[in-house]
Amino acid sequence: GQNIDQPTEMTATEGAIVQINCTYQTSGFNGxxxxxxxxxxxxxFLSYNVLDGLEEKGRFSSFLSRSxxxxxxxxxELQMKDSASYLCASTxxxxxxxxxxxxxxLFVKA
Amino acid sequence: xxxxxxxxxxxxxxxxxxxxxxxSQTKGHDRMYWYRQDPGLGLxxxxxxxxxxxxxxxxxxxxxxxSRQAQAKFSLSLESAIPNQxxxxxCATSAGGRTGxxxxxxxxxxxxx
Numbered sequence: 492g493q494n495i496d497q498p499t500e501m502t503a504t505e506g507a508i509v510q511i512n513c514t515y516q517t518s519g520f521n522g523x524x525x526x527x528x529x530x531x532x533x534x535x536f537l538s539y540n541v542l543d544g545l546e547e548k549g550r551f552s553s554f555l556s557r558s559x560x561x562x563x564x565x566x567x568e569l570q571m572k573d574s575a576s577y578l579c580a581s582t583x584x585x586x587x588x589x590x591x592x593x594x595x596x597l598f599v600k601a
Numbered sequence: 602x603x604x605x606x607x608x609x610x611x612x613x614x615x616x617x618x619x620x621x622x623x624x625s626q627t628k629g630h631d632r633m634y635w636y637r638q639d640p641g642l643g644l645x646x647x648x649x650x651x652x653x654x655x656x657x658x659x660x661x662x663x664x665x666x667x668s669r670q671a672q673a674k675f676s677l678s679l680e681s682a683i684p685n686q687x688x689x690x691x692c693a694t695s696a697g698g699r700t701g702x703x704x705x706x707x708x709x710x711x712x713x714x
Contacts, residue, residue: 499641521701522701524702526703533707533708534644534691534703534705536702536704539702578644580644587651588634588646588649588659589634589695589701589703590660591644592643593641593642
């Protein structure tokens with residue numbers, strides 16, 4: 492089976508750094524995704540990791556440890572517009588279907 | 602115009618009614634998916650299709666059916682809607698390949714009274 496766990500909510504201050512953790516257990520593994528979803532909108536792709544290590548893309552970075560079944564999303568220089576839900580998702584063997592965690596709601600305060 | 606279009610965007614219906622949610626895409630992707638989203642539960646996969654003749658059950662397919670009428674169209678049906686099917690439904694597409702990134706439609710909010 493597949494199980495993905497991430498914190499329900501987090502709060503951080505504008506300009507700060509926040510790390511959102513995700514642990515996963517999947518039958519087969521073909522990659523770990525992070526999506527951003529603003530309230531009332533569709534999810535949008537942020538990052539993809541299939542190998543261990545850190546992937547950096549501007550203010551956002553994503554890390555993967557396959558042996559630990561662990562990933563995190565790092566957001567730097569937080570802005571108010573970063574207030575959103577962040578969805579951790581994994582794809583099983585063959586990349587046929589993507590399974591999502593419940594999401595972490597991030598509140599950025601001034 | 603959106604690459605992945607869902608209709609209707611909002612629908613209120615009564616228990617026992619048949620409902621169809623439609624999805625069309627202009628991205629040329631072979632893979633299409635239907636998810637439902639509920640507060641606290643995240644996105645759950647209902648059905649997915651990799652080709653016109655290919656239909657696969659996801660995590661929560663009971664009470665739902667789908668039809669892949671063409672590469673660009675994938676519809677979700679609720680044969681006899683019940684209140685616990687009240688949710689936000691998303692269609693998504695993917696080109697597959699290395700990343701399998703999903704591209705989502707804007708969502709269809711369904712309320713079953």
